[in-house]
Amino acid sequence: MFNIAILGFGTVGSGVYEVIKENNTLLKKKTGEGIAVKKILDIREFPGSEWESLVVHDIKEIIEDNDIDVVVETMGGTSPAFEFVRDALLSGKHVTTSNKALVAAHGTELLKIAREKNVNFFFEASVGGGIPIIRTITESYAGEHFKEITGILNGTTNYILTKMDTEGEDFEKALSTAQELGYAERNPEADVEGYDTCIKIAILASLATGKEVNFEEIHTEGITKIDTTDFEYAKHMKLSIKLFGDSKFEDGKVFAFVAPVMVERDHPLYMVNDVFNGIMVEGNMLGKSMLYGSGAGKLPTASAVVADIVAITKNKDKNVATFGWGDEKQNVVDMNETSHKYFVRFKGRDAKFIDKCKETFKNAKEVYLDGKDEFALVTDLMKERDFLAALNNLGDVIKYIRTKIA
Amino acid sequence: MFNIAILGFGTVGSGVYEVIKENNTLLKKKTGEGIAVKKILDIREFPGSEWESLVVHDIKEIIEDNDIDVVVETMGGTSPAFEFVRDALLSGKHVTTSNKALVAAHGTELLKIAREKNVNFFFEASVGGGIPIIRTITESYAGEHFKEITGILNGTTNYILTKMDTEGEDFEKALSTAQELGYAERNPEADVEGYDTCIKIAILASLATGKEVNFEEIHTEGITKIDTTDFEYAKHMKLSIKLFGDSKFEDGKVFAFVAPVMVERDHPLYMVNDVFNGIMVEGNMLGKSMLYGSGAGKLPTASAVVADIVAITKNKDKNVATFGWGDEKQNVVDMNETSHKYFVRFKGRDAKFIDKCKETFKNAKEVYLDGKDEFALVTDLMKERDFLAALNNLGDVIKYIRTKIA
Known part of the structure; x- marks a missing residue:
């Protein structure tokens, strides 16, 4: 039996419990040994629930439990989620999380620990919910x-x-x-x-x-x-x-x-x-x-977590290095240096001003809505820096929206 | 180095060669050791091409080559593709194919051999081209x-x-x-x-x-x-x-x-x-x-084949049993027993006949096109057997099309 612990029994955490229960037979077939929820970390007690006996309040009871193979982190936030996940990986347990904030803030470090400990840190559910x-x-x-x-x-x-x-x-x-x-x-x-x-x-x-x-x-x-x-x-x-x-x-x-x-x-x-x-x-x-x-929702997100668990059962003894990224940093190009076709609205309908705008934005398409004391242009592809400078120069701008026009 | 042989150097086969060449550095990074095309089976010689020296005409030169880890089957058709793939698997080589006819006709047997030989038979490219x-x-x-x-x-x-x-x-x-x-x-x-x-x-x-x-x-x-x-x-x-x-x-x-x-x-x-x-x-x-x-096309399909090869490099020593199906047969329910909402066109506009049709198909929606001497109904959900019997009884049917209407 493949034993898991769920950290945080909210929407996604309880969804993971539900998916494992509902598709139990299937999961046994897929993994060979089957998946069981052994412990649940939550501040609540859930008296009278069928999972009451699984609830613990101290993360140590999970980290130090050698029977637990996978920690499922569905608490959200970066602290104490980060510390819990880090300690789980350091103790040689695999982790899957639905927590995008954790992955974005600490993914690099957690992926590194996972590589060093030869375990997996998976996070399919952190982006796109049920979209793989x-x-x-x-x-x-x-x-x-x-x-x-x-x-x-x-x-x-x-x-x-x-x-x-x-x-x-x-x-x-x-x-x-x-x-x-x-x-x-x-x-x-x-x-x-x-x-x-x-x-x-x-x-x-x-x-x-x-x-x-x-x-x-x-x-x-x-x-x-x-x-x-x-x-x-x-x-x-x-x-x-x-x-x-x-x-x-x-x-x-x-x-x-x-x-x-x-x-x-x-x-x-x-x-x-x-x-x-x-x-x-x-x-x-x-x-x-x-x-x-479905990009969110209890069961689609939980299903993605469970797919991670199944993947872990197939990669118990090795880190899947292609899943994730390395330590190197990749800068993002300054927005001013990116290029777009812009939709931009200007105040009024003054003919001279319209001409001036058209001169500034060569080949721009004009757009007029009936009964509005304003007009709009759709520019050619241009650098954001140049576009903003031109707007600044022209004045009377209501707003602009970037476009995806071929 | 991970060595592959390509069977059939047509559109997809040459696409695989191209993807491996074009994304060579990336593939080395992804697989650790890199992927090389060692042999190409084709009836042609390709004189003067850069792959001329790789061409062989006898499948034995591939099956008996212990340096070849993966056979890529992109010949199409079921014979001799089946025999070649079977022999490759039996000789302990992994296989990936883009050949849907082969997978549909012989998939069960080939998957079984792959399990027995603890190798993989992958076919991501056989359905949906570049769609994973x-x-x-x-x-x-x-x-x-x-x-x-x-x-x-x-x-x-x-x-x-x-x-x-x-x-x-x-x-x-x-x-x-x-x-x-x-x-x-x-x-x-x-x-x-x-x-x-x-x-x-x-x-x-x-x-x-x-x-x-x-x-x-x-x-x-x-x-x-x-x-x-x-x-x-x-x-x-x-x-x-x-x-x-x-x-x-x-x-x-x-x-x-x-x-x-x-x-x-x-x-x-x-x-x-x-x-x-x-x-x-x-x-x-x-x-x-x-x-x-893209459901087809040289490079999208070839890319799917290459993804299979990368997956094989990560599962060199084990059969990924979840990929595929077992020996058991699953019958398909007789079409007569399936249920649909039908769009059906009838000849003429005879009021009595229209009434009779509406009586037969309770709650059906009527549809009339201007200037056409015919009419159509969209039925409620009903069993195909009952629908066909009713049509047979009514006569004057032009045609029907099943619908996907909520």
């Missing part, structure tokens, strides 16, 4: 040089943007609907400001490069400033607005950012709506592919 | 009971149906465009009659159940009878028509078929257009997810 993006990058696309990995990685913001797009709701209304449905937290900052997406794209970029990409270097904008007029323009141009975690890899450089972008229908991520996530991967040999599914 | 569907089923979703695996698995027919849908072309015109572009063979039967899709869905159903699903038991219809009027109805109902390889798993039973179906916009496969493939997977824990990408 991490094994796809590390195993299925093992022979690829990645050119791009870009995703809609946050269900909350995607739900809000979908509502704004399809029902014309404003941000506040769509957010409060999302909160009522339990899709958004009461404090939605981590989602709507793009921080959650930032951490996830940092993890994916680290896997793609095999080096540590620091999430703090990734330019991150949220969706709070997107308004109904932006969506009116988008609709007029047959585009949608999505929050992208975007990463491109070129000649050893990494370009990455998180921001709302205007997307055209042909883009593989255009149709990713509601709380769903989608991740587009482009490799130098395989071209583009896309994975789509 | 097989590792997703066998590894990423290792903890799932599958409820459904349904795909648009053939790029040729998807291209034809997309053309018919978006440009109003008839089947013959769309097919000849596809042939001009090289998307369809001069003899397109295997694609347009659904045989290619049938073999692929049989492989996926075998992986999902862990048992042999015989492709010959899968009810298979092609797209040759789909006409422009069908697409007019579809458009009227905001549906599209796609060729599905469909498999469902319930209480140990397998329901599988290949046929054109009318799909609504909410379906994850609705947006899979042109030559792209898409595969929807539903598990009992993870819910629905979808993988999308």
Whole structure:
């Protein structure tokens, strides 16, 4: 029997328990020996529950238990999750976690300890929930040089943007609907400001490069400033607005950012709506592919954790070195040096000013909405630094949104 | 150095050579030792090419070469591919193949030999080209009971149906465009009659159940009878028509078929257009997810083969038993016993006949196209046997198409 301990019996932790119970026979068949939850670390007691007898309150009871093969970390946060996971790895136990904050903040160190101790530190559930993006990058696309990995990685913001797009709701209304449905937290900052997406794209970029990409270097904008007029323009141009975690890899450089972008229908991520996530991967040999599914949720996320456990049963005695990244650091190119086609809204309709803008942004497409005292341009591809300088020079800017237009 | 031999230096075989050459440094990093093509089996000589010196014409030179670790089979067809692969496995070599016909016809036996010889028989490239569907089923979703695996698995027919849908072309015109572009063979039967899709869905159903699903038991219809009027109805109902390889798993039973179906916009496969493939997977824990990408093409397919080779370098000394299926056979439920909502077209507009049809198909939705001397119904969910009996009783049927309407 393969014994596991679950740290933190919240949504994902209890989901892992449920998946192991529900698919018990199947897991026995897949692993040969079967998987059993031996201990659960939580501050609660769960009196009367069927797992009451498994509950412990001291991490030592798990770390020092030689019968426990795998520690499942589903507490969230970086402390004490980091210390617990580090000690578990140091004691020779394998670890799987759903905790993206932990992976982004301490992944490099934990992966190093895992290599040294010849155990595995897996984290399929930390990005994309039930979407198998991490094994796809590390195993299925093992022979690829990645050119791009870009995703809609946050269900909350995607739900809000979908509502704004399809029902014309404003941000506040769509957010409060999302909160009522339990899709958004009461404090939605981590989602709507793009921080959650930032951490996830940092993890994916680290896997793609095999080096540590620091999430703090990734330019991150949220969706709070997107308004109904932006969506009116988008609709007029047959585009949608999505929050992208975007990463491109070129000649050893990494370009990455998180921001709302205007997307055209042909883009593989255009149709990713509601709380769903989608991740587009482009490799130098395989071209583009896309994975789509539930990016969060108790059981999809727990299922990804359980897949990690099954993978550990098949790699008990060896560290799977392709899963993860090394100690080397990979800088992210300054956002000012990246290039985009920009959608930009200007105040008023003064003919002279419009001409001046068109002169500044050669070949830009003009867009006018009926009855609005403003106009918009869609620029050619240009460097962000030059674009911002030009805007600064022109003035009367309402806002800009980067676009994904071929 | 990890030495491979390529059997058949056609599109995919030469693609494998190209991927290994192009991503050589990366592959060395991923595998530690690097991958080298040591021999190529082909009837041609390739004089003056850089691989000329690697070419052999006798399979024995590969089977009996102890330095060759992996045989890559990209010849296609079942003979002599089967004999070559069998002998390679029996001689203790690992095999990866892109040959779906081989996997569907002889997979069970070859997987058994691989288990007995403690080597691996991998075939990621046989279904979905660059879409990592097989590792997703066998590894990423290792903890799932599958409820459904349904795909648009053939790029040729998807291209034809997309053309018919978006440009109003008839089947013959769309097919000849596809042939001009090289998307369809001069003899397109295997694609347009659904045989290619049938073999692929049989492989996926075998992986999902862990048992042999015989492709010959899968009810298979092609797209040759789909006409422009069908697409007019579809458009009227905001549906599209796609060729599905469909498999469902319930209480140990397998329901599988290949046929054109009318799909609504909410379906994850609705947006899979042109030559792209898409595969929807539903598990009992993870819910629905979808993988999308290039289902064929030299480099995407070759990339999948190379991912198999990398996986073999990590499992040199052991058979990965979860990859594949056992000896047990799994019957497919008779198509007559499956249930669908049907779109059905009847001749004329005789009020009495319409009433009679509506009486037969309770709760059916009526659909009328302007200026057509015919009408259509969309039935409730009903058993195929009952549906066909009712049609037989009513007469004046033009055709029916199964639907995927929630």
